[in-house]
Amino acid sequence: MTEPAPEHADVSNPRLYREDGWAPHFARLRREDPVHRHADSPYGPYWSVTRFADIMKVELDHGTYSSDQSLGGIQIADQPRGQDLPNFIRMDPPRHTAQRRTVAPIVAPTNLANMEGTIRRRTQAVLDGLPRNETFDWVDRVSTELTAMMLATLFDFPWADRRKLTHWSDVAIANIEAEDAVVKSEAERMAELMQMAEIMGALWKERAAQPPKFDLISMMAHSEATQNLPLREFIGTFGLLIVGGNDTTRNSMSGGLMAMIEHPEEVAKVRADASLLPTLVSETIRYQTPVIHMRRTATRDTELGGKAIAKGDKVVMWYVSGNRDESAIEEPERFFVGRAKPRHHLAFGAGIHRCVGDRLAEMQLRILWEELLKRDLAIELAGPPLRLYSNFIRGIRALPVIIRA
Numbered sequence: 001m002t003e004p005a006p007e008h009a010d011v012s013n014p015r016l017y018r019e020d021g022w023a024p025h026f027a028r029l030r031r032e033d034p035v036h037r038h039a040d041s042p043y044g045p046y047w048s049v050t051r052f053a054d055i056m057k058v059e060l061d062h063g064t065y066s067s068d069q070s071l072g073g074i075q076i077a078d079q080p081r082g083q084d085l086p087n088f089i090r091m092d093p094p095r096h097t098a099q100r101r102t103v104a105p106i107v108a109p110t111n112l113a114n115m116e117g118t119i120r121r122r123t124q125a126v127l128d129g130l131p132r133n134e135t136f137d138w139v140d141r142v143s144t145e146l147t148a149m150m151l152a153t154l155f156d157f158p159w160a161d162r163r164k165l166t167h168w169s170d171v172a173i174a175n176i177e178a179e180d181a182v183v184k185s186e187a188e189r190m191a192e193l194m195q196m197a198e199i200m201g202a203l204w205k206e207r208a209a210q211p212p213k214f215d216l217i218s219m220m221a222h223s224e225a226t227q228n229l230p231l232r233e234f235i236g237t238f239g240l241l242i243v244g245g246n247d248t249t250r251n252s253m254s255g256g257l258m259a260m261i262e263h264p265e266e267v268a269k270v271r272a273d274a275s276l277l278p279t280l281v282s283e284t285i286r287y288q289t290p291v292i293h294m295r296r297t298a299t300r301d302t303e304l305g306g307k308a309i310a311k312g313d314k315v316v317m318w319y320v321s322g323n324r325d326e327s328a329i330e331e332p333e334r335f336f337v338g339r340a341k342p343r344h345h346l347a348f349g350a351g352i353h354r355c356v357g358d359r360l361a362e363m364q365l366r367i368l369w370e371e372l373l374k375r376d377l378a379i380e381l382a383g384p385p386l387r388l389y390s391n392f393i394r395g396i397r398a399l400p401v402i403i404r405a
Helices: 014-018 023-032 052-060 095-107 109-128 138-155 163-173 186-208 216-221 231-244 247-262 264-272 274-288 358-375
Strands: 035-038 046-049 293-298 302-304 307-309 314-318 378-381 396-398 400-404
Touching: 046 052, 052 302, 052 314, 095 109, 095 216, 109 138, 109 358, 138 163, 138 216, 138 231, 138 247, 138 358, 138 396, 163 186, 163 231, 163 247, 186 216, 186 231, 231 247, 247 264, 247 274, 247 358, 247 378, 247 396, 264 274, 264 358, 274 358
Parallel strands: 046 314
Antiparallel strands: 035 046, 293 314, 302 307, 378 400
């Protein structure tokens, strides 16, 4: 008689990530049932894909595993009916390809080279302005400020209002069930995003009436693929660009600092050998894994990891688990600078939906860590981090630290 499959914890519970207690549950899934069907959850039945190789199979087969909004999109939670906000990450080719191609030039290597000096000067100013011998919030003073400045540059958004971009990012990803959520209902979320649409719409009209410029609003206003977006798609696309240009980097800057404080021996390696700095960047991104999961929907009956996946099934790729997969990454639970393949991780996704701004995120982190190490700052944690209540973004909302003079 065959023994029944073991009951596994529902890893979709946002509390696991707020309490940072997710790792042992995924370790067990990878070991016992790496493609596991959760028959019952608050989000309906779904498959958990927890090993690196299986996640890559799903990522690279967009014909079988769809991101399309009409089938459910990219999150384990379906967007409320009639309130969906389509964007190109929630599309399959060819629409996905055309819209992504519109914005990709802003993070092309030549433009990144042009922006490096500006990013460095801003980073230097932010670090030099930090207080000494008093507790402050690293997330607010450094991670959020640097990413808000970057977003304002990418959009050519009014500089004094740059924190609105961060606020809209928080609104877009908020779990309304959290006691400290920035919005408490879908109606409140939509009202805030409508305000965003009004402001972005006014800038859009200005840019559309001017010759094309090299900012995201102008690029979309002048592209055939994006210049006539319906309102909900307009909101969804700006939400995607704001979240994508903010959360991966912001939370890697915060989680990365925590890892460096907790593993001074790894930072010492970089101080002794500056050529290791790119591996420090990649390791902070892997170790934090700011996007917890991505979801796909099966377009046909298929097989994955020995399991029969039915057409219409919800398939969830847990990046946090793939980046801790012992069969793909040596000592994955260890924060380790100097890995042989430091960019061998899933934090940016893979395939046609790989993060379009991955190189920009890496450059921002490289400059921050370079400038931080130059200053030889004695930074200590002054309390525990406040983590985001979310099963989608592994976010750090606040991180109290102190710099000893």
